[in-house]
Amino acid sequence: MRDPRYDILFEPMKIGPLTAKNRFYQVPHCNGGGYRDPSAAAAMRGIKAEGGWGVIFTEQCEMHHTSEITPFIELRLWEDKDIPQLRKMSERMKTHGALAGIQLAYSGINGPNLYTKEVPLAPSALPIRTFTNDPVQARALDKQDIKDLRRWFVNAAKRSKDAGFDLICLYGAHGFGIFQHFLSRATNQRSDEYGGSLENRARFSQEVIADMRDAIGDTMAITLRVSLDETIGELGFSNAEVRDYIEMNKDLPDLWDLAQGTWEDCSGPSRFKEEAAQEQLVRGIHELTDKPIVGVGRFTSPDVMAKMVKTGTLDFIGCARPSIADPFLPKKIEEGRIEDIRECIGCNICITGDMTMSISRCTQNPTFMEEWRKGWHPEKMNDKGDSDNVLIVGSGPAGLEAAWALCRRGYDVAVAEARDVIGGRVARERLLPGLSAWGRVVDYRDYQLSQRPNVEIYRESELDADSILEFGFENVCIATGSTWRRDGVSRQHVVPMPIAEGAKVYTPDDLMDGTIPSGRVVVYDDDHYYMGGVLAELLAKQGAQVTLVTPSAFVSDWTNNTLEQIAIHPRLIEAGVEIVLNQGVTEIHPDHVVSNCVYTDRTWKIEADAVVMVASRLETNGVYNDLKAREAEWADAGIKSVKLIGDANAPGPIAWATYAGHRYARELDGGDIGDALPFRREITELAVD
Ligand SMILES: Cc1cc2nc3c(=O)[nH]c(=O)nc-3n(C[C@H](O)[C@H](O)[C@H](O)COP(=O)(O)O)c2cc1C
Numbered sequence: 001m002r003d004p005r006y007d008i009l010f011e012p013m014k015i016g017p018l019t020a021k022n023r024f025y026q027v028p029h030c031n032g033g034g035y036r037d038p039s040a041a042a043a044m045r046g047i048k049a050e051g052g053w054g055v056i057f058t059e060q061c062e063m064h065h066t067s068e069i070t071p072f073i074e075l076r077l078w079e080d081k082d083i084p085q086l087r088k089m090s091e092r093m094k095t096h097g098a099l100a101g102i103q104l105a106y107s108g109i110n111g112p113n114l115y116t117k118e119v120p121l122a123p124s125a126l127p128i129r130t131f132t133n134d135p136v137q138a139r140a141l142d143k144q145d146i147k148d149l150r151r152w153f154v155n156a157a158k159r160s161k162d163a164g165f166d167l168i169c170l171y172g173a174h175g176f177g178i179f180q181h182f183l184s185r186a187t188n189q190r191s192d193e194y195g196g197s198l199e200n201r202a203r204f205s206q207e208v209i210a211d212m213r214d215a216i217g218d219t220m221a222i223t224l225r226v227s228l229d230e231t232i233g234e235l236g237f238s239n240a241e242v243r244d245y246i247e248m249n250k251d252l253p254d255l256w257d258l259a260q261g262t263w264e265d266c267s268g269p270s271r272f273k274e275e276a277a278q279e280q281l282v283r284g285i286h287e288l289t290d291k292p293i294v295g296v297g298r299f300t301s302p303d304v305m306a307k308m309v310k311t312g313t314l315d316f317i318g319c320a321r322p323s324i325a326d327p328f329l330p331k332k333i334e335e336g337r338i339e340d341i342r343e344c345i346g347c348n349i350c351i352t353g354d355m356t357m358s359i360s361r362c363t364q365n366p367t368f369m370e371e372w373r374k375g376w377h378p379e380k381m382n383d384k385g386d387s388d389n390v391l392i393v394g395s396g397p398a399g400l401e402a403a404w405a406l407c408r409r410g411y412d413v414a415v416a417e418a419r420d421v422i423g424g425r426v427a428r429e430r431l432l433p434g435l436s437a438w439g440r441v442v443d444y445r446d447y448q449l450s451q452r453p454n455v456e457i458y459r460e461s462e463l464d465a466d467s468i469l470e471f472g473f474e475n476v477c478i479a480t481g482s483t484w485r486r487d488g489v490s491r492q493h494v495v496p497m498p499i500a501e502g503a504k505v506y507t508p509d510d511l512m513d514g515t516i517p518s519g520r521v522v523v524y525d526d527d528h529y530y531m532g533g534v535l536a537e538l539l540a541k542q543g544a545q546v547t548l549v550t551p552s553a554f555v556s557d558w559t560n561n562t563l564e565q566i567a568i569h570p571r572l573i574e575a576g577v578e579i580v581l582n583q584g585v586t587e588i589h590p591d592h593v594v595s596n597c598v599y600t601d602r603t604w605k606i607e608a609d610a611v612v613m614v615a616s617r618l619e620t621n622g623v624y625n626d627l628k629a630r631e632a633e634w635a636d637a638g639i640k641s642v643k644l645i646g647d648a649n650a651p652g653p654i655a656w657a658t659y660a661g662h663r664y665a666r667e668l669d670g671g672d673i674g675d676a677l678p679f680r681r682e683i684t685e686l687a688v689d
């Protein structure tokens, strides 16, 4: 039953001519599917509709062929032939009474057009701004171009209407979107009636919205997504200017969609930002306009959400990542199932899909972008196979997710954990600075499993092949994780590098176990994800003189794909870490390391009392190998299958482990969920059908 404190979240709310059934508003978010496969995204939005969202948006949708972001995967609405796929999307969104929204974008100086090779158009002739530093420049829009651009928006609005959408969001936030480019003095250096004063810079948005209203009539709502603060220096569109703009144009859109962050500072989605982190920037804006406001901030707590609405800060609770991690978030609040909410951990793995042109994954939600596959419903019981029970050895993210998904198929499950705590790598990583939310991966599953009669978790239960054969479970899943290597093997060194006697070499596992090196410490990061940066910062803050050495051109290189790198680099500088890029480590000695330039044979000495080797991990697969060696005994022991999953199979990001756990559970007893996503799959084959 719903807690009355949250009733306000379920009050209907008007947006222009429309009424949303509640305050849960899924703001636009990409998913890696993009124009290549809107059907997979449609299935994903369909699940959100079932999950109770009042408003559901597409991701950004480019509306003209002179605008396209590579490597981003966004939608397209360039021409009439793009309408049918999008109509299927809007139909899916509306299945449970949600309003369906489409976000229209013209990327201007954020659209390098690497595929189309078209010249991007922007308010001023400036170099394109993307992470990939594309050597492309935009041409300044002349008066005819502006007329054309207005016409393209009108065409896109008409097509959106034909495609069945209720709302159109115009993109002018995060550094994306021509609207922001016009509004910001940094990107609008024009001296005509579209540049200079705020009145002039606002003109383009006023004209487009007026044109669109004329073209589509008064049955659809138009929303405007603007940045709350560009944070790009003096010329940026500041929070004060945003307020002036909104006050000056209070009735311009039917709803103000306010979202912090720019491409340059990536201050929007970030694990460094706690829930409701944008509250300060949005507070008081409602005094400037009567139009409803939606804001974001990794909202997962209904108390925080209710407070945002009750205090008049927001009318709608905007969620991108929380809706990815748990598409059923509104429904769970409505049904009083708060403990069942699968909270986003802020890891931003979901963004890597965009950045790498691949279908997105979510650490918490292994079925994100898998909704199109048949035979699985995330909230219901699913079909069981022929066997009855499964023993899972290891309780890390892979093992716990496998246990949870197997419960949902009706198997009896036993989980054996060698340590006295469950969670595997996460049990320790969650204790590192900035990673406490990682613990949600374990806590969610721990709670869910504690509610099921068909699962038992055994702590301090280290199993060997003898005991597993003796227990005689029908299926055995080995999810025993991995350990960090200290032997000098890394991406740079496929055979171990020389480590002199007396040299002190530590691994992340040592540090997480409480052994903290001091003095001059080299953190050798050839892993390139978060661990190197996190440990370097930790050691520096504890007084060590830290040098982070990485063969990459960037600190924590892979975090570029999660939009986090830009936050990590300055944190390290501030903590006093010396950063050495494009250099490896080739020898380790008691008082120094030999470091080499990755492009030449040149070497340097870096003085060091200790080295933390964040290099690669070793699968913990001993039990599996022992069992494999005794395969002949399986039948007598009643064992039908033994499978190795997660880091124990091949170490990777946590999202890979939860996915492996889920997939194992789905495929047990001959279930085959198929290969990678085939593009343009027919929407008729959906789990929601
Ligand atoms: C994977 C991903 C893709 C996104 N794509 C878009 C997009 O297409 N358009 C947009 O306006 N914002 C996009 N965003 C930003 C979100 O709409 C939102 O403003 C931001 O994630 C903060 O909200 P949250 O804390 O609820 O995630 C994206 C965010 C994520 C995580």
Ligand code: SF4
Pocket: 320, 321, 322, 324, 325, 343, 344, 345, 346, 347, 348, 349, 350, 351, 361, 362, 363, 364, 365
């Ligand atoms: S991938 Fe990480 S940040 Fe993205 S929704 Fe899932 S848990 Fe949240």
